[in-house]
Amino acid sequence: MRGMLSFMILFLLSKRSMYGQELAEEIGRRKGEKPNPGTIYPALKDLTASRLVSVESHGRMTVYRLTKSGRTTLAKAQKYFARAYGDILVASKK
């Protein structure tokens, strides 16, 4: 994995498969700003190269889908981040 962006991508794709633009918009909604193409596509390329995400072309659109390996990687990353940052975020919820 690359970092927090890749982490978020894996999570979003675990909810449902998406087109790149859908992903970018959802990320934008969470982070407050839509990521640039030069940010999101290299991240997707990286995730695809490491077999955590698979691609399927439909005309000009590309569907990104979480692989089985991506799912287990996501689960591990979630545990890691929950241990490291879980209580920090919870502490801000009130």
Add this chain to the structure above:
Amino acid sequence: MRGMLSFMILFLLSKRSMYGQELAEEIGRRKGEKPNPGTIYPALKDLTASRLVSVESHGRMTVYRLTKSGRTTLAKAQKYFARAYGDILVASKK
């Protein structure tokens, strides 16, 4: 702020003021590996320069303390990260 490490430092210092080594050990407990001096001290220096953290020397020890500005910055960062990543971590808690 620099990144996730600075975020964690601010949070830990919001619990109580600490020496650098205490910080490093607590971070190590959370992240699984104690950060190198070349990681943590530049981060502390940066936080100090931006007045989010204050320092107080006691012999060879240095106490790092969260400033008022650091507290408000932390609160904002917590809201941001909670919005961006909150449900991702919560989803892994079960």
Add this chain to the structure above:
DNA sequence: ACTAGAATATTGGTTATCCAATAAAGCCTA
């Protein structure tokens, strides 16, 4: 006083992360 160890700190360099600009390819409407 000397020395061993601990805490703090800096330096130099590597990799990760991300953006701005640009390009290409497919779709739609006229």
Add this chain to the structure above:
DNA sequence: TAGGCTTTATTGGATAACCAATATTCTAGT
């Protein structure tokens, strides 16, 4: 079939984040 629009993608470069190695300063035990 020409034009513009959308989506996907690449390139080049800037900055952030971090580590390994080294240096400095203070403390404590002898």
